Amino acid sequence: MNAQSQVFRRIVTGHDAEGKAVIIPDLPPMTTQLIGGPGGPTFFEVWHTAETPALITAQPGAPNEESLVLPPPGNGTRIRIIEFPPEGDEIRKLTGAEAQAKFKSMGNESASTSQAGSPHPLMHRTQTVDYGIVLEGEITMVLDRGETTIQAGDVIIQNGTNHAWANRSGKICRMAFILIDGRFSPEIAQPKK
Template sequence: MSQTLNTFRRIVTGHDADGHAVIVSDAPPVRSQLVGGPGGPTFVEVWHTLETPALIRRQPDDSDETGLVLPPPKNATRIRVIEFPPEGEEIRKLTGADAAAKFKSMGDEGASTSAAGAPHPLMHRTQTVDYGIVLEGEITLVLDRGETIIRTGDIVIQNGTNHAWANRSGSLCRMAFVLIDGEFNLS
């Protein structure tokens, strides 16, 4: 597990054999991955469901996945925390092929929309509705047409739009994301 700056706990609840509510686990998340090498973001996989409505199991676990996968499973959900370090020149100089390789390492090469003239080299799009909550720091949400700085406590509802995250602040930004599988209906 790659080291995060401020480890947090993941408390998972369930039920005992008598149907009473119990704590199943109380520990830091066990899966994290530094994406793109030094200077890249660290993804901390917190939990996912395999379907909606989600099946509520007596003793839930998320052992069916072992690696990083950008979107949630089909018809399901995912929550993760991403720690974005300040963006350096190595990010700003990425080529389209470099960007595609970074998204491939996250299990979704097709998400990359990097192209010449794009507002950011890590532009991407997923068929999801994402709730992004800034827990610490600030980051710039970059869209095809426009951008905005979001700060601690701000929440973004990202509706399958082409976007990138640029940490221009000089300090770490930590965000929690809830990702919900979606389907485009843009007509």
């Protein structure tokens, strides 16, 4: 975990034996993992659902996952917080193979799309709709054609596009992501070269 990280509360609600709404005791995030060593982002896995519609139970238990998995479960959702430290040369100079290894450590090596001439070494694409909300700091979303810098309070709706995150601000950026399992329509299923 980064030195500046402050773990947040995860508050889960449920129902008691009489069907009344209750708060289940506070629990820390399910999994916390630093990706790629110092200079890499820290992932805080908060919750996921395994199906849609989501099964709502009286006493939901924390979903069981022992390691970081990039996408949500099939037909499910995932919420995570990511802290992106300022980007340094250790990220900017990654080779395609090194980038693939980083995505492999997140359980999705095939997400990596990095190749010679890519606008960023950590370009990746998943079959998901992602809602990204900047909680603190700022970050640049890099796409195949263009980029935009987003700041605290801004929201990104990322629709299965090839992208990367670049923190050029000099300070930690903390974002919340809600990932929804999806599938590519035929016209975008295979990216054009």
